[in-house]
């Protein structure tokens with residue numbers, strides 16, 4: 001495999017880190033390796049998951065294409081009191097019409113890493129692509145505002161890490177899926 005020297009260095013460093021300091025000393029990178037940084041997203045292309053309040057949570061999670069990955073903005077209110085902190089992820093499948101959050105499948109996990117052991121935030125390239133709270137922190141309620149860049153999210157369907165037409169799901173601290181909404185491309 002060809003790697004830029006720079007990326008090769010990061011790969012070697014993260015592998016060493018995973019072996020020495022990953023949860024329980026376990027190597028936690030995906031079966032397909034570390035998540036790859038996405039550099040060809042359409043800058044400014046915007047996808048929005050709108051939480052309409054029918055599940056209690058109201059607001060948006062916005063994903064905007066950037067030169068490296070995607071910039072996310074979480075801006076929601078109505079997260080249930082006393083049930084936090086809240087995890088949130090990109091799940092594989094959109095909520096079908098008339099469906100529930102149970103229909104959104106597992107996390108987006110393009111590099112086949114799995115959920116165990118939990119994501120180590122200091123090594124985001126070893127986490128599931130969709131594990132946004134694992135990489136960038138959980139949110140607290142009832143109102144949450146959070147902005148971050150995820151280098152591994154893609155807006156082109158042919159790329160690993162594609163987040164389009166999938167769902168954003170919030171979980172309470174029992175991991176129950178409390179609210180979900182589909183990412184919809186804005187005109």
Ligand SMILES: *[C@@H]1O[C@H](CO)[C@@H](O)[C@H](O)[C@H]1NC(C)=O
Nearest residue numbers: 044064065066070071148149
């Ligand atoms: C996206 O995030 C990066 C890194 O945080 C930031 O430098 C950049 O200005 C952001 N772009 C937009 C369009 O918000």
Ligand SMILES: *[C@@H]1O[C@H](CO)[C@@H](O)[C@H](O)[C@H]1NC(C)=O
Nearest residue numbers: 081082083084085172173174
């Ligand atoms: C989870 O929420 C319950 C309230 O529903 C609270 O008693 C408990 O301390 C919370 N657990 C954590 C780990 O925050």
Ligand SMILES: [Cu+2]
Nearest residue numbers: 088089169171
């Ligand atoms: Cu989830």
